[in-house]
Structures are given as structure tokens and as C-alpha cells.
Amino acid sequence: MTAEATTTAATPPALEVEDLVMHFGPVQAVDDVSFTIRPGEVLALVGESGSGKSTVGKCITRLVEPTSGTVRVAGTDVSRLSRRQLRPHRGDVSIVFQDPAGSLDPRMLVGDVVGEPLRLRGERLSRRDRGARVTEELGRVGLRAEVAQRYPHELSGGQRQRVSIARALISRPSLLVADEPTSALDVSVQAAVLNLLADLQRDMEFACLFITHDLSAVEYLADDVAVMYLGKLVERGSRRRVFDRPSHPYTQALLAAAPVADPVAQRQRRPVLLGDDLPSALDPPSGCRFRTRCPAATETCAQVPPEIDLGDGSAACHYVRPDGSGPEVRRGPADTPGPSNDTARRTPTA
Numbered sequence: 001m002t003a004e005a006t007t008t009a010a011t012p013p014a015l016e017v018e019d020l021v022m023h024f025g026p027v028q029a030v031d032d033v034s035f036t037i038r039p040g041e042v043l044a045l046v047g048e049s050g051s052g053k054s055t056v057g058k059c060i061t062r063l064v065e066p067t068s069g070t071v072r073v074a075g076t077d078v079s080r081l082s083r084r085q086l087r088p089h090r091g092d093v094s095i096v097f098q099d100p101a102g103s104l105d106p107r108m109l110v111g112d113v114v115g116e117p118l119r120l121r122g123e124r125l126s127r128r129d130r131g132a133r134v135t136e137e138l139g140r141v142g143l144r145a146e147v148a149q150r151y152p153h154e155l156s157g158g159q160r161q162r163v164s165i166a167r168a169l170i171s172r173p174s175l176l177v178a179d180e181p182t183s184a185l186d187v188s189v190q191a192a193v194l195n196l197l198a199d200l201q202r203d204m205e206f207a208c209l210f211i212t213h214d215l216s217a218v219e220y221l222a223d224d225v226a227v228m229y230l231g232k233l234v235e236r237g238s239r240r241r242v243f244d245r246p247s248h249p250y251t252q253a254l255l256a257a258a259p260v261a262d263p264v265a266q267r268q269r270r271p272v273l274l275g276d277d278l279p280s281a282l283d284p285p286s287g288c289r290f291r292t293r294c295p296a297a298t299e300t301c302a303q304v305p306p307e308i309d310l311g312d313g314s315a316a317c318h319y320v321r322p323d324g325s326g327p328e329v330r331r332g333p334a335d336t337p338g339p340s341n342d343t344a345r346r347t348p349t350a
């Protein structure tokens with residue numbers, strides 16, 4: 001998908017996250033994470049389970065209070081606002097969760113669920129006007145007006161996720177955080193919901209932080225990609241650059257591990273296995289956190305996070321070549337080939 005960045009000098013980024021830290025007691029879930037999303041841009045946040053992706057999303061939407069750091073939405077520092085001060089900004093950022101069954105109040109009618117953000121935002125609307133807005137939003141996500149009179153449990157998983165999306169978008173947010181929006185759904189409806197999100201994003205032009213494990217969905221939906229590993233951002237760049245020339249050994253491993261639709265391309269891939277499980281966020285490795293699993297690690301990686309600036313907002317491992325291409329990562333015997341940068345184009349299966 002192409003989202004033309006409409007940023008001008010006068011238009012602040014849709015989202016600026018600066019030095020975000022979230023520790024749950026001793027658990028270092030997110031550590032010094034910074035990134036920006038331009039208006040209308042889709043940034044995919046990828047990484048293994050437990051790398052801190054959802055926690056970043058929750059900090060942005062103030063579902064958890066960050067330990068430190070700044071979150072600016074369309075130029076407003078929302079991290080320092082009290083709940084009361086935040087009220088007029090409610091609805092500027094919305095979130096769609098992985099599991100619609102868990103995120104929709106089972107005692108509320110769908111119409112009330114979808115219309116609730118308008119009430120919370122303090123919009124004074126007559127019952128009739130609110131009903132009309134709800135009907136409009138339901139139509140936008142492909143649901144009939146009658147659905148408003150049903151309870152969430154009376155709907156299918158795909159329909160429930162459409163309700164979550166309608167609820168998220170009724171306040172016309174400038175930023176949508178979509179946290180694994182299709183992964184809890186039946187495979188047969190995943191592509192339809194993903195297509196819906198893509199269409200809505202293109203039509204309504206909201207910026208989107210798309211948190212996902214699904215690299216084929218990233219290829220389909222994202223403009224830029226940010227890669228997280230154990231609470232840290234290890235790489236950021238345009239989707240094309242990251243997929244074609246991943247610079248961090250972790251990104252290379254992640255891409256090499258992802259299934260591709262084309263069996264020939266799959267065979268040509270040179271796998272880099274991640275090996276052991278993710279280390280604990282209770283006691284992350286010093287220096288570069290990936291070093292304990294990195295096939296290219298040297299002793300220096302234990303001391304300083306070996307990052308260099310690629311110049312396009314990307315932080316990359318010091319192993320990156322001067323031309324910006326990735327290192328030849330080796331694992332095991334010296335003749336074991338490194339990862340391929342030749343990723344087949346993928347689209348979600350219908």
C-alpha cells in the first residue's frame with residue numbers, strides 16, 4: 001500500500017515516540033525506544049513474541065503508564081497529560097486488539113459499543129444522530145445496520161473484529177494502533193479483515209502502527225518497518241529496504257525464518273536459525289541484546305550496543321556494510337551460507 005506522506009514543515013508527525021521506557025518491576029519490557037510515524041503512514045512493528053511490541057502500543061494509547069519517555073500525537077505531548085486533560089484528545093488515537101471477544105463488553109449492544117467513543121469524548125449528540133453515526137460506521141466496515149441491536153457474542157469472530165474497527169474509527173483518529181488485528185481470527189477471514197483495514201486506511205488516511213508477527217501482512221500493508229528485539233528497536237527503514245536489504249542480523253534471521261508462498265524462493269533461501277529461545281527480559285544481555293543468539297557476534301558486542309545510523313532513521317548493527325547491505329551472517333561451519341535478501345513478494349491468501 002502506498003500512503004503518501006503529507007508532512008510539511010507545518011504538519012507535525014502523527015506520532016513521535018522518544019526514549020520510551022516501560023519496566024514492569026524488574027521486567028524490562030521496553031527500553032529507550034524512539035520512532036516517528038508521518039501522517040497517513042503505516043509503520044509495521046515486528047519481532048518475536050515477548051519483544052515488547054504490545055507494550056509499546058499500550059504506552060501510546062495510555063493503557064499503561066510508561067516508566068519514562070515521551071509520546072507526542074500530532075504534536076501534543078500526551079504522555080504528560082492527566083486523565084482529565086486527556087479527555088479532548090480521546091479518540092485521536094484508537095486501538096484494535098488481537099482478540100475482539102476479549103475487548104468488546106459482552107453486556108453492551110453492538111450499537112452502544114460502537115457509539116461509546118463519541119460519548120467518552122463528550123460529543124453531545126441526540127440519540128438519533130448517534131444512531132445514524134453508528135449505522136454509518138457499521139456500513140463502512142461491511143456490517144448491516146441491524147447488527148447494532150445484537151450482542152457481540154451473537155456475531156462471528158470476523159464480524160466482531162469489524163465491530164472493533166468501527167468502534168476504533170468512529171472518532172476519526174489520526175492514528176490507529178492495530179495490535180495483531182487478524183491473528184486470533186479464522187484463517188479464512190484474516191485476509192478479508194486485512195483488506196478492509198487496508199481500504200479504510202487508504203480512504204481515511206489515518207496513520208497506523210501495525211503490530212504483527214505476519215510478515216506477509218507487513219508486505220501488503222506497511223510503508224515502513226521497525227524491528228524489535230527484547231525491548232529494543234534494532235532496525236527501522238522502508239519496507240522495501242528492510243525486506244530487500246535487511247541490515248541487522250536479527251532482521252535477517254526473522255525474514256529467513258518466515259514462510260514464503262513461492263516454493264522455489266523458499267528453497268533458495270539461506271536459513272539463519274534463531275536457535276535458543278528469547279532471553280529473559282528480567283536480565284537482558286549487556287551491550288547488543290541479540291548477541292547471545294547472533295551468528296555474527298564478537299566480544300565487542302557485549303560492551304557497546306554496536307549500532308550505526310544508516311541515515312534514513314535506521315539504526316543498524318555495526319556489521320552492516322558501507323553500502324548499507326547486510327552482513328554475510330554465518331552460523332555453524334564457515335561454509336554455511338548466510339541469509340538471502342531475495343524475499344519473494346507475498347500477498348495474503350484470499
Ligand SMILES: Nc1ncnc2c1ncn2[C@@H]1O[C@H](COP(=O)(O)OP(=O)(O)OP(=O)(O)O)[C@@H](O)[C@H]1O
Nearest residue numbers: 024027029047048049050051052053054055056281
Ligand atoms: N503487565 C505486565 N506485567 C509484567 N510483565 C509484563 C506485562 N506486560 C508485558 N510484560 C512482559 O513484557 C515483555 C514484553 O511483552 P509484550 O506483550 O509487549 O511483547 P510482544 O512483543 O507484544 O509479544 P506478543 O507478540 O506475544 O504479544 C514480556 O517479557 C512480557 O512478559
